[in-house]
Amino acid sequence: MLSEFSLIDRYFARRARTNTQRATLGIGDDCALIAPAAGEILAVSTDMLVEGRHFFPDIDPHALGHKALAVNLSDLAAMGAQPLGFTLAFALPKADEDWLAAFSAGLFELADRFDCELIGGDTTAGPLNLCLTVFGSVRQDDALRRDAAHAGDDIWVSGTPGDARAGLGMMRGEWPVREQDAAPLRRALEYPEPRVALGLALRGVARAALDVSDGLAGDLRHILERSHLAATIDVDALPLSPALARLPRDVQLQCALAGGDDYELCFTAAPARRDAVEAAAQQAGVRVTRIGTMTSRTSPQAAPEIAWRDAGGTPLNLTLQGFDHFHAD
Amino acid sequence: MLSEFSLIDRYFARRARTNTQRATLGIGDDCALIAPAAGEILAVSTDMLVEGRHFFPDIDPHALGHKALAVNLSDLAAMGAQPLGFTLAFALPKADEDWLAAFSAGLFELADRFDCELIGGDTTAGPLNLCLTVFGSVRQDDALRRDAAHAGDDIWVSGTPGDARAGLGMMRGEWPVREQDAAPLRRALEYPEPRVALGLALRGVARAALDVSDGLAGDLRHILERSHLAATIDVDALPLSPALARLPRDVQLQCALAGGDDYELCFTAAPARRDAVEAAAQQAGVRVTRIGTMTSRTSPQAAPEIAWRDAGGTPLNLTLQGFDHFHAD
Numbered sequence: 001m002l003s004e005f006s007l008i009d010r011y012f013a014r015r016a017r018t019n020t021q022r023a024t025l026g027i028g029d030d031c032a033l034i035a036p037a038a039g040e041i042l043a044v045s046t047d048m049l050v051e052g053r054h055f056f057p058d059i060d061p062h063a064l065g066h067k068a069l070a071v072n073l074s075d076l077a078a079m080g081a082q083p084l085g086f087t088l089a090f091a092l093p094k095a096d097e098d099w100l101a102a103f104s105a106g107l108f109e110l111a112d113r114f115d116c117e118l119i120g121g122d123t124t125a126g127p128l129n130l131c132l133t134v135f136g137s138v139r140q141d142d143a144l145r146r147d148a149a150h151a152g153d154d155i156w157v158s159g160t161p162g163d164a165r166a167g168l169g170m171m172r173g174e175w176p177v178r179e180q181d182a183a184p185l186r187r188a189l190e191y192p193e194p195r196v197a198l199g200l201a202l203r204g205v206a207r208a209a210l211d212v213s214d215g216l217a218g219d220l221r222h223i224l225e226r227s228h229l230a231a232t233i234d235v236d237a238l239p240l241s242p243a244l245a246r247l248p249r250d251v252q253l254q255c256a257l258a259g260g261d262d263y264e265l266c267f268t269a270a271p272a273r274r275d276a277v278e279a280a281a282q283q284a285g286v287r288v289t290r291i292g293t294m295t296s297r298t299s300p301q302a303a304p305e306i307a308w309r310d311a312g313g314t315p316l317n318l319t320l321q322g323f324d325h326f327h328a329d
Numbered sequence: 330m331l332s333e334f335s336l337i338d339r340y341f342a343r344r345a346r347t348n349t350q351r352a353t354l355g356i357g358d359d360c361a362l363i364a365p366a367a368g369e370i371l372a373v374s375t376d377m378l379v380e381g382r383h384f385f386p387d388i389d390p391h392a393l394g395h396k397a398l399a400v401n402l403s404d405l406a407a408m409g410a411q412p413l414g415f416t417l418a419f420a421l422p423k424a425d426e427d428w429l430a431a432f433s434a435g436l437f438e439l440a441d442r443f444d445c446e447l448i449g450g451d452t453t454a455g456p457l458n459l460c461l462t463v464f465g466s467v468r469q470d471d472a473l474r475r476d477a478a479h480a481g482d483d484i485w486v487s488g489t490p491g492d493a494r495a496g497l498g499m500m501r502g503e504w505p506v507r508e509q510d511a512a513p514l515r516r517a518l519e520y521p522e523p524r525v526a527l528g529l530a531l532r533g534v535a536r537a538a539l540d541v542s543d544g545l546a547g548d549l550r551h552i553l554e555r556s557h558l559a560a561t562i563d564v565d566a567l568p569l570s571p572a573l574a575r576l577p578r579d580v581q582l583q584c585a586l587a588g589g590d591d592y593e594l595c596f597t598a599a600p601a602r603r604d605a606v607e608a609a610a611q612q613a614g615v616r617v618t619r620i621g622t623m624t625s626r627t628s629p630q631a632a633p634e635i636a637w638r639d640a641g642g643t644p645l646n647l648t649l650q651g652f653d654h655f656h657a658d
C-alpha cells in the first residue's frame with residue numbers, strides 16, 4: 001500500500017504543479033496562497049460527498065472525480081464567478097491505486113477544462129468521503145445573488161432538469177426506462193455539466209441565480225425567501241429531455257421539480273432582458289427556458305409560495321418536497 | 330429529528346450572522362464572498378477529521394469543535410496569516426441536538442477568540458467526518474514559507490511538544506501517568522492552542538515555519554526538503570512539560586520528536602535575530618526554545634537528514650517516524 005505522502009504525490013501533487021500555477025504557493029506548504037483578479041473578490045463554496053448518500057458504492061471512480069468537482073464549479077457558476085482553484089480533502093478506506101488513478105483522471109479532466117487549479121488538500125484513512133472547496137473570482141457588483149430578484153422578473157432554467165433524478169430512479173428500480181434512454185439518464189446523474197460559461201455570460205443580465213442541486217421547487221424557494229417574493233410557474237413550460245418525456249407524467253413532474261443533482265441554473269431577469277438572456281445562452285452554448293414569473297407576496301408575513309399553473313393558466317395542486325439529507329427523498 | 334436546514338440555522342447560520350460580517354456574503358447563497366485585506370493575498374488551508382483516526386468516538390463534542398478549527402488556524406499561524414473566516418462541511422450519523430450544541434459552542438468560542446467568521450458550509454448524513462477550510466490574509470512577502478530557510482539558521486520550537494502524544498498514549502493505555510499529569514496531557518490532546526499570535530509576530534523575523542501536526546522530526550523534514558538543507562538537533566534542548574518529563578526517557582523522545590497533534594510552530598531564523606525572536610514570543614505570550622541549526626547538505630542529492638546530538642555534541646542514533654495516516658503510528 002502506498003503511504004499517504006507518496007499517494008498524494010503520485011496522483012495529485014505532481015499533476016497540480018504542471019498546471020497553470022495561478023496559486024502563488026500551492027501544495028506542499030501549510031497554506032496555499034491565492035488572490036482574486038484585480039478589482040474582484042473571492043467566491044468560495046464547499047461541498048461534501050458521502051458514499052451511499054451522494055453516490056453509489058460501485059460508482060465509476062472517474063465519474064466520481066468529475067462529479068465531486070462539478071457540483072462545486074456549479075456553485076461558482078451560480079454566482080457568475082470565474083473558477084480559480086480548489087482544495088480537495090478526502091477520506092479513503094484504503095489507498096487503491098486503480099481507484100485513485102481513475103478518480104484523479106476524472107477530476108483533472110474537468111479541472112483542466114475550466115482552468116481550475118488544485119491548490120491544496122488533505123488525505124486520511126476513513127469511510128469514503130470527499131470534501132472540495134472551490135475558489136472563484138468575481139466583481140462584487142456582478143455576483144448573481146439569491147436576494148436580488150424583483151417582482152415581475154421572468155424565471156428561467158437552463159438545460160433539461162429532472163434527468164439526474166430520472167437516472168437515479170432507473171438505477172434504484174423505481175421505474176423502467178427504454179433502452180435508448182438509459183445511457184443519457186445515467187450520464188446526467190454521473191457527469192453533470194457545471195454551467196460556468198452561462199453564469200459568466202449572465203453577469204449584468206440576470207438578477208438572482210442559483211444552481212439546482214436539491215430540486216427546482218425547493219431551490220427556487222431559496223430565492224423567494226432571500227428576495228422576499230413569491231412565484232408562479234407554468235408547469236407545461238418545463239423543458240423535458242426526450243428521455244424524461246417518455247416517462248409517466250407524474251414521474252416527469254417529480255423528477256423535474258423535486259429531483260436533485262441536476263446542477264442546472266435557475267435565474268431571474270427583467271422581461272426587458274429576454275433577448276440578452278437568449279444571447280448569453282447562445283454564447284454559452286446552453287439551452288434556457290422561461291418557466292414563470294416572480295410575484296409579490298400577498299403580505300410580508302406570507303410564506304414564499306409557488307403557484308403552479310398549466311399552459312392555460314389553470315392552477316395545479318402539486319405537493320413536492322426538495323431533497324433533505326436528513327430525510328428520505 | 331431536525332431537518333438539515335433547521336439544523337444549520339439553529340446551530341450555525343444564526344450564530345454566523347451575529348459575527349463581524351467580514352464576509353461580503355455569508356451563509357445562505359451559492360458561494361460566500363470574501364476578500365483579503367488591501368495589498369494582501371489569501372492563505373487557504375483545509376483539514377479533514379475522521380472519527381477513530383483523529384479523535385476517539387466518545388470525544389467531548391465541545392473539545393471536537395475546538396480542535397477542528399484549531400488545527401486549521403494552526404496552518405494559518407504557520408504562514409503568519411491573520412484569520413478571516415472558515416467554511417465547515419460535516420457528515421453526521423444523526424442530528425443529535427445536544428451533540429451539535431456542544432460542538433458548535435466549542436467551535437465558536439475559538440472562532441470568536443480569533444475573530445474568524447463562519448462563512449459557509451455543507452451538512453450531510455454519513456459517518457462522522459469534519460472538513461474545515463480556513464482563510465487568512467497575509468502580505469505575499471511576509472508569508473512564512475517552508476522553502477525559505479538558510480543554512481546556519483537557528484531552529485526554534487514553541488511550547489512543549491510531545492504532550493498531545495503523551496496524552497494519547499495515556500488514554501490508549503500505552504503508559505501510565507501520575508494523577509496530577511492526566512488533566513494537562515489530556516488537555517494538550519483535546520484543546521490544542523493555535524499559535525496565531527506567534528505566527529503574526531514572527532513575520533519579518535522568522536524565515537521558514539510550519540506547524541507540528543505529524544511530529545517534530547517528520548515535519549522538520551518538510552522544511553529540509555523544501556529548503557534543500559539538513560539539520561542538527563540538540564535532543565537535550567527539547568523543551569519538555571513537567572508531565573512529559575516525568576515519563577521514561579524513551580517515551581519523552583518518542584512523544585516530543587515523533588508525536589503528532591501538537592500544533593506548535595517549528596521555525597527557523599538567522600542567529601542575528603535571536604533577540605527579535607524572543608521579543609516576538611514575549612509579545613505573543615508563548616515560550617520558544619532554540620533546539621538546533623540548519624546545515625548545508627553534503628551533496629545536492631543527499632537525503633534531508635537530521636543529525637541528533639546530546640547537549641555535549643555527541644551523536645545519538647534515533648529511529649523515529651512521523652505519523653502517516655495510512656500506517657499505524
